[in-house]
Amino acid sequence: MNFTQMHERLRMELLRRIRRGTLSVSLLARQTGYGQSHLSNFLHNRRQLSLKAMDRILVAQQLAAADLLPSHRHSDDPPVESALSTVPVVSHSVALFEPNIRPAAVQSRLHLPAHALDSVRARASAGRRAWQRFVAVRIPPSDSPPMHPLVLPDALAVIDRHYNSLAPYRQDRPNLYAVRRHAHLAVRYVDFLAQRLVLRPHNVTFPVELLELEPDGSPNDLITGRIVLILNEP
Numbered sequence: 001m002n003f004t005q006m007h008e009r010l011r012m013e014l015l016r017r018i019r020r021g022t023l024s025v026s027l028l029a030r031q032t033g034y035g036q037s038h039l040s041n042f043l044h045n046r047r048q049l050s051l052k053a054m055d056r057i058l059v060a061q062q063l064a065a066a067d068l069l070p071s072h073r074h075s076d077d078p079p080v081e082s083a084l085s086t087v088p089v090v091s092h093s094v095a096l097f098e099p100n101i102r103p104a105a106v107q108s109r110l111h112l113p114a115h116a117l118d119s120v121r122a123r124a125s126a127g128r129r130a131w132q133r134f135v136a137v138r139i140p141p142s143d144s145p146p147m148h149p150l151v152l153p154d155a156l157a158v159i160d161r162h163y164n165s166l167a168p169y170r171q172d173r174p175n176l177y178a179v180r181r182h183a184h185l186a187v188r189y190v191d192f193l194a195q196r197l198v199l200r201p202h203n204v205t206f207p208v209e210l211l212e213l214e215p216d217g218s219p220n221d222l223i224t225g226r227i228v229l230i231l232n233e234p
Helices: 003-017 026-033 036-043 050-060 092-097
Strands: 085-090 110-112 134-138 156-160 177-179 184-193 195-200 209-212 223-231
Touching: 003 036, 026 036, 026 050, 092 134, 092 184, 134 209, 177 195, 177 209, 184 223
Parallel strands: 085 134
Antiparallel strands: 085 110, 134 156, 156 223, 177 184, 177 223, 184 195, 195 209
């Protein structure tokens, strides 16, 4: 990876942190001592940073240069995805916002039978095709009741982030999605009506929820991916 590529990866990582509410331009300015206009020009791709400035931002945001390398891993670590049979288990925020899963973001690994996911069909929007495809998240007890008994407390849900289309995967059943609901991830059935995403629970005693799209937004922006597998632990 050359300097320009690393520069762009740093910019995209900072923008992701800003979108999910863990960073702001003013906070970054206080952390680094650089002016807000200087940082804003960098974030909007109107100027480049010096190597010294990049180093200062990496330190302020507790990032290592290796975190910007999507294929980097320690020699004694197994691959994050190996023949699509090993899926990284990550936090909800990583599943929602990080295209490439950093080794430090992997909480554990879910081992599936060899080639278990090979035949899963993708249907991704253009911006999503470069994302690392399969991730798994754990559903906490507080989030599982609307999907009971399909999703039990502490279930693992495997997400195909290359399927963020509303087109049905199978004609005889609705798709189950991981959806960005504000800054959180929710597992729901999804419809699109009157410029709103309609989030439907499996348990009908819970209410339907509506998510407003941003101006010029697309439903694809809020859909993290299709749930391809749910593992409910006994």
